[in-house]
Amino acid sequence: MLTHTDAKLFSCKECSKSFKTSYLLKNHIMYSHGETFGQLSHLKCHILTHTGEKPFSCKECSKGFSTRYSLNYHMYSHTGEKLFSCIVCKKKFHSPSSLKTHMTVHTEERPFSCEECNKSFKCRPALKRHMVTHKRDRPFFL
Structure with missing residues (x-):
């Protein structure tokens, strides 16, 4: 349905431009703001800082994280382990x-x-x- 509307739900936090899809927002961030990354996974993690998405959730407290690494690191707060x-x-x-x-x-x-x-x-x-x-x-x- 979004294809048939002019709704632009994805906004860039750097310049406030809006886009119809997250894909267009990701491309905008990568090319318009000069972000370059050696690995695609690093770019994807960086993009999450702009979109605010937190796809990884803690099963203990439901707190959300943008990377699996951040979630794994957070888990130490529940185990009491001090590294x-x-x-x-x-x-x-x-x-x-x-x-x-x-x-x-x-x-x-x-x-x-x-x-x-x-x-x-x-x-x-x-x-x-x-x-x-x-x-x-x-x-x-x-």
């Missing part, structure tokens, strides 16, 4: 990002800076907590 180890203290983590955040414990690195007072923090949540001190409306009283 990423700190080379300094041997503590283990579920994800590379958690390990990266932990590594700041062993360094003086403070990559998150307050734009108000230039105070620096090791992690984003600490900066967010600090930002409350600059607000006039404080949510809690002592």
Whole structure:
């Protein structure tokens, strides 16, 4: 039925152009935005970032993922398995990002800076907590 209408249901998130089919959208992304990939599978994964499709679902929590790799990686959150180890203290983590955040414990690195007072923090949540001190409306009283 879509063939007989002018409905364009597939939109490019880069330039907002719309297309009748996902195939036309995929071609547009590949050629119009200069995306080139060595393998077709890499292109398909990239296209999913533009279309928002998440064809792989977790059977435990129904969360959707754009790649099978992402789904497999997510499954470790259900098994409790910790694959990423700190080379300094041997503590283990579920994800590379958690390990990266932990590594700041062993360094003086403070990559998150307050734009108000230039105070620096090791992690984003600490900066967010600090930002409350600059607000006039404080949510809690002592």
